[in-house]
Amino acid sequence: MHFGRYDYAAFSAFLVYAAGSLAIPIALVNIADDLHFPLAEGGLSAGGLLSFARTIPMILTMLICGFLAGHLGKRKSLGLSVAVMSLGIFLCAFAPQYALLFLALAIAGLGEGIIEGLATPFIQNLHEHDQPGRYINFAHGFWSVGVFFTVTIAGLLLTLGVHWRIILAFIALLGLIPTALFLLPQTHKNPYPESTEPYHPKTIINHAKRIVKVPRFWLYFAAMFLAGGGEFGLTFWAASYIQLNFTTTALAGGLGTTCFAGGMILGRTGFGFYLKQHQLPNLITITAALAVIITLLLPYTNSLLPFMLVLFFAGIAAAPHWPSIQSYATDRLPHLNTTMIFILLSCAGIPGCGTVTYLIGYIGSLTGSLHTAFLIIPLCFLIVTLLIGIDWLFLSPKDLTHRTPEPQIKNPPLA
Template identity: 55%
Template structure:
């Protein structure tokens, strides 16, 4: 495997994107107390709604990103979106009220939507041979960002460091990633040359994909994969702190177990699994994930819960990048960039919808425990959708 400057820029982009996404859930208890929607007093729905505020603009951005990138190119569009995400995260760090925080997340969401839509095809275009390996490896830096953020922020929050300072640091990291992408490359550098496309051409490409019947199978699988993954990422720390009466550090360690397993799973998938092994990988991971996640609500203590989170992370790791790469491999006559963008338009709403549902169910029952059953249900459906798909090997 060979890497260039834009590969490293993509790694840092996923790191910053992940850090900005998880700093809110990891510090949700402190943030909720400071901004006036205590989770213990029925504020779980408000907490889950923050992800909806991020998800809606992400989806809107992804619906438009194909046209924007067709005009300005993947690199310029991606770099500008990372800069926009940085601005939204920076605004979060100074938000005085819940409403301002919500609006800041909306702004960050527009940038994240473009990142979600373009980062994967950006990497795929850098490596047209065996793209699945590079995509899995690049996506592992999402998990690296989650791991580093939850461990550091959990420890620092326990020491009394403000969540605002941590958020500002993440905004600075995102700004650095934007600079790496936007600085022009030298002639012959490891980068993709942009060929402008007309809006009509892009629209025709999208319609071809939407008319392809199997696309909707992949779309549903991505929706479920995003929902299951982000439920575990968003709510695990709060569940540990509320259900086991643990510290912010303990909540961070729990999410770190999940994130570490995601790093291992994605790096291993990228290194060891060839393109024609993706369907089997997704199916096996979905079955194992279902079996493990069914046990999460039954955990008698924090140690068992953390161990199950680790196993759940190993199972969850391949879903997002592998489903996208598998779909592109199985539809060679469709435009891969538009296909990956449209599939991201499924995964991101899955994140928001499932996160909100878990919060709403937690409010109704007074605990997040039974809401965790949403995750194995999603994984079982992924196994059914992909396991019986005919792969183009």
């Protein structure tokens, strides 16, 4: 595998994106006490709703990021998106009440939506002739690296008495690194391969229309919704679950999420190194089935150390789903625009994250515990297993659509 400046820009963007997303859940118990919605006293729904603060603006910007990339190019669009995300995180650090924290998270979500929509096709373009599925899995591994370091360091700092506002402000400043890597002038030796075609909004809309008319696309859309929900639901609530159910510190909660993130890192980077493109359906189906079995153990594990071990293996099993489903979908829909497929599938994954996270909190509030609510997670992975397994084993590429495939256009506006 060969990496350059723009690979490192994508890696650091994923890392800061993960840090901003996970700093809130790792400090959620402290934030809830400071802003007067304590989790142990019925505040689980309010905590889960914070994920929706990001979800709606993320979807909105994902839907327009194709137009933004057409005007500015993917490189500049990603640089600006990291800057907006960092601004939102910085504002979170100064939010005096729940409503303003919610608003600041929405601002961060505006930038995160563009990252979600364009980072994967950005990497695809960099390595489109060198098994891009490997590079996509590897780059997404840096989301897990960000989770790993954030929950470990933030959990330790919170236990030592460092205020959560200071942690958020520091993460926001880290966003300057990927912003600079994306936006500083590119060299003639290694320019980013932007499309040279003129920008046509109608062309982009037509790409989207063609995709949503293919029934097969909605199978991948549903799989992304549930894969995102299963992964982020566990990522968001693991630390709070540990603190509430094992009556322990923020550091222990952070270490629990670190175990999950460590498994994600091992899974994504390992699969990225050794995966062959034709193995994607095998990988998704087998790991999703394993994720069902492993996450079913979580509500019934009554000791902290075994719970952390289960979280680690859950991270390995959940690791490849988000990037691999996207790359697999482009293989199975070769006559449709690749970038627009990535964007639309991200528009499924992000609502899945918000919906499942909120449902876990809502059911936890109704039942007074997260035990029952955690059963939503294996249910998500079970349906992913069925969807991709059916597509892989029983549906052939010829079944994609009854329309005659459109001819491939050399360097289309978003490809």
